[in-house]
Amino acid sequence: MDEIKQGLSEIECDVLVIGGGTAGPMAAYKAKRRNPKARVVLLEKANVKRSGAIAMGMDGLNNAVVPGFATPEQYTKEITIANDGICDQAPVYKYASRCFDVIQELDSFGIKFQKTENGDFDVKKVHHLGSYVLPMPNGETVKKALYRQLRREKVLISNRYMATRLLTAKDGRIAGVIAVNTRSAEFLVLRAKTVILCTGAAGRLGLPQSGYLWGTYENATNSGDGYAMAYHAGAGLANIECYQINPLIKDYNGPACAYVAGPFGAYTANSEGNRFIECDYWSGQMMQEFYNELQSGKGPVFLKLNHLHSDTVGQIEAVLHKVERPSRGRFHENRGTNYREKMIEMHISEIGLCSGHSASGVFVDEFARTTVTGLYSAGDMASVPHNYMLGAFTNGAVAGEHAVDFAAEVDVPDYDRDDVVREQERVLAPTQRDDGIPPNQLEYKARRLVNDYLQPPKVTAKMQIGQARLAEVRDDLDNAMVVRDSHELMRALEVSSILDCADMAAYASLFRTESRWGLYHNRVDYPEKNEEDWFCHSILSKRDGRMTAEKRAVEPYLVPIDESERDAYDRQRIRQHA
Amino acid sequence: MPIAYAPTTVPVVVDDVKCIADKGCTVCVDVCPLDVLRISDLTGKAYMKYDECWYCMPCETDCPTGAVTVNIPYLLR
Numbered sequence: 001m002d003e004i005k006q007g008l009s010e011i012e013c014d015v016l017v018i019g020g021g022t023a024g025p026m027a028a029y030k031a032k033r034r035n036p037k038a039r040v041v042l043l044e045k046a047n048v049k050r051s052g053a054i055a056m057g058m059d060g061l062n063n064a065v066v067p068g069f070a071t072p073e074q075y076t077k078e079i080t081i082a083n084d085g086i087c088d089q090a091p092v093y094k095y096a097s098r099c100f101d102v103i104q105e106l107d108s109f110g111i112k113f114q115k116t117e118n119g120d121f122d123v124k125k126v127h128h129l130g131s132y133v134l135p136m137p138n139g140e141t142v143k144k145a146l147y148r149q150l151r152r153e154k155v156l157i158s159n160r161y162m163a164t165r166l167l168t169a170k171d172g173r174i175a176g177v178i179a180v181n182t183r184s185a186e187f188l189v190l191r192a193k194t195v196i197l198c199t200g201a202a203g204r205l206g207l208p209q210s211g212y213l214w215g216t217y218e219n220a221t222n223s224g225d226g227y228a229m230a231y232h233a234g235a236g237l238a239n240i241e242c243y244q245i246n247p248l249i250k251d252y253n254g255p256a257c258a259y260v261a262g263p264f265g266a267y268t269a270n271s272e273g274n275r276f277i278e279c280d281y282w283s284g285q286m287m288q289e290f291y292n293e294l295q296s297g298k299g300p301v302f303l304k305l306n307h308l309h310s311d312t313v314g315q316i317e318a319v320l321h322k323v324e325r326p327s328r329g330r331f332h333e334n335r336g337t338n339y340r341e342k343m344i345e346m347h348i349s350e351i352g353l354c355s356g357h358s359a360s361g362v363f364v365d366e367f368a369r370t371t372v373t374g375l376y377s378a379g380d381m382a383s384v385p386h387n388y389m390l391g392a393f394t395n396g397a398v399a400g401e402h403a404v405d406f407a408a409e410v411d412v413p414d415y416d417r418d419d420v421v422r423e424q425e426r427v428l429a430p431t432q433r434d435d436g437i438p439p440n441q442l443e444y445k446a447r448r449l450v451n452d453y454l455q456p457p458k459v460t461a462k463m464q465i466g467q468a469r470l471a472e473v474r475d476d477l478d479n480a481m482v483v484r485d486s487h488e489l490m491r492a493l494e495v496s497s498i499l500d501c502a503d504m505a506a507y508a509s510l511f512r513t514e515s516r517w518g519l520y521h522n523r524v525d526y527p528e529k530n531e532e533d534w535f536c537h538s539i540l541s542k543r544d545g546r547m548t549a550e551k552r553a554v555e556p557y558l559v560p561i562d563e564s565e566r567d568a569y570d571r572q573r574i575r576q577h578a
Numbered sequence: 579m580p581i582a583y584a585p586t587t588v589p590v591v592v593d594d595v596k597c598i599a600d601k602g603c604t605v606c607v608d609v610c611p612l613d614v615l616r617i618s619d620l621t622g623k624a625y626m627k628y629d630e631c632w633y634c635m636p637c638e639t640d641c642p643t644g645a646v647t648v649n650i651p652y653l654l655r
Contacts, residue, residue, distance in 0.1 A: 001616065046610070046611040047609055049608070050610075050634075052611075055634050056636065212653040212654055214631055214651070215632075215651065215654055216632075219611055219632060219634070220612060220630070220632045221612060251654045252650075252654060253632075326635050326639075327635055327650060330649070330650055331655075435580075435581075491630075
């Protein structure tokens with residue numbers, strides 16, 4: 001295994017789904033259900049059984065719109081406000097209207113949702129305004145349940161293939177993708193009528209403070225390949241400057257407390273043990289207050305559970321140490337830290353791009369369509385803000401159904417054979433060198449530069465230095481990188497995605513000359529929100545081989561937001577009582 | 579310039595006595611999202627070849643004989 005082999009084969013399909021994590025399996029499943037005759041292929045860099053953000057399951061739904069607890073209108077309003085108004089509401093409203101059907105469908109797959117003694121859904125309040133959090137008692141089984149459905153519907157699964165570049169037809173339509181086997185370096189051309197990108201967040205962008213390249217909040221496989229592929233295919237990317245930054249346990253990539261421990265009475269505290277934020281729901285505004293407290297004399301910040309009864313802590317541990325990040329208990333054991341005894345130190349994560357938690361993603365409309373005909377996207381990488389796991393499932397379903405209908409009306413587009421030859425040359429170039437820089441060193445340097453220059457607070461001159469230094473790394477990637485086996489080749493291709501995402505992050509951050517979304521886009525030399533000039537999306541795209549950015553108007557709201565409600569998320573800091 | 583190896587203590591440990599990779603089992607290698615495990619040509623047992631671990635635990639959870647242990651990588655401990 002791992003030696004580099006020659007090889008090129010070609011297959012054809014109606015719907016090609018790239019990424020087998022959360023949105024991808026649902027997209028493939030729904031496409032096949034809607035049209036059983038369609039040829040649906042699910043391509044995955046790892047193995048669909050255990051890939052993506054929910055490789056080990058998920059503790060619950062963060063954004064369930066359950067009848068009787070919330071309405072699609074309320075949810076759409078909350079997310080619009082949480083995202084500082086920059087929100088096309090149609091995709092959010094569509095998600096909110098459809099997600100309860102998806103909950104019931106997941107239930108039919110065997111995934112349970114917590115109910116009260118009366119048989120009602122046990123929905124918790126974590127957000128600033130409404131109640132949307134619903135625990136999943138057997139959340140560790142979610143991948144297995146999905147996999148069973150894929151097998152039943154006979155979706156064709158190709159594991160250990162990494163997509164590297166999308167293919168487009170002469171008229172700009174999507175025509176398929178080029179992929180490389182991560183264990184043999186053999187190429188596969190997948191011609192397709194439609195492609196759905198579901199490759200997750202760009203989570204390997206910043207370097208975790210531990211210095212361990214793989215200790216990222218997001219699954220470390222999520223290197224932003226989809227962002228890079230969409231960019232090179234000419235698709236628009238929305239609000240890339242609205243980074244993802246998360247509050248985590250210091251040195252461990254486990255999320256803090258908002259959704260699991262919060263409803264039991266745990267909270268985020270400063271070193272004095274006092275609350276300083278009104279609401280633990282993850283928003284840029286909340287992260288700004290978190291950052292301020294970290295930097296203040298009352299820092300650092302802690303997760304406080306030691307005021308809770310030991311049995312309550314046990315209940316919390318039973319979730320936190322079992323699902324999503326099950327090695328968490330071991331981390332605390334090593335450190336000798338126990339939630340019952342002391343507050344647990346927290347910190348902010350490295351930066352990433354992600355719409356699942358914030359709003360940086362490939363631009364999509366309410367049918368999950370990107371700006372490239374035939375190209376769809378769903379999940380963490382598509383621009384529906386704060387859409388989380390249930391958003392990935394729901395928008396994946398929307399994408400799969402629309403794509404398979406579209407595929408029924410069109411032929412498989414032709415592509416330029418020279419594009420494949422050029423891509424093979426690009427991919428294999430580092431394997432032709434006997435000497436040079438290995439991908440892990442290039443990656444370390446690129447991500448260290450992201451931390452030094454691109455993470456907020458954002459300073460114009462620093463961003464520009466960062467761009468120049470990252471260009472030097474790219475020059476090394478193009479001319480001096482050496483790769484010795486096919487596993488390293490996968491890493492090399494991931495570094496290429498990481499550099500593309502870093503370039504986009506810097507470019508988009510410089511484009512928006514205001515501050516918005518709290519810490520996510522805190523530009524020190526433009527400290528105010530500027531509604532007059534910047535109440536709009538920024539859309540980044542590749543034109544004539546160069547990166548460009550333009551403004552795009554926010555679509556008129558479907559659910560009106562009252563003037564008095566607009567800044568609800570700006571009031572995160574607990575006010576001092578007299 | 580020659581390429582040197584930097585020594586590292588790896589987080590995933592396999593108990594060779596319990597591991598049945600030599601009987602044809604490849605579960606841990608198959609499920610690892612980062613694809614860092616391999617079967618040794620020398621011993622026929624699974625081992626961590628690349629120190630690129632997200633300590634996510636499918637390898638340990640899915641191992642049919644309980645041979646795999648995931649430790650927290652040293653830099654995070």
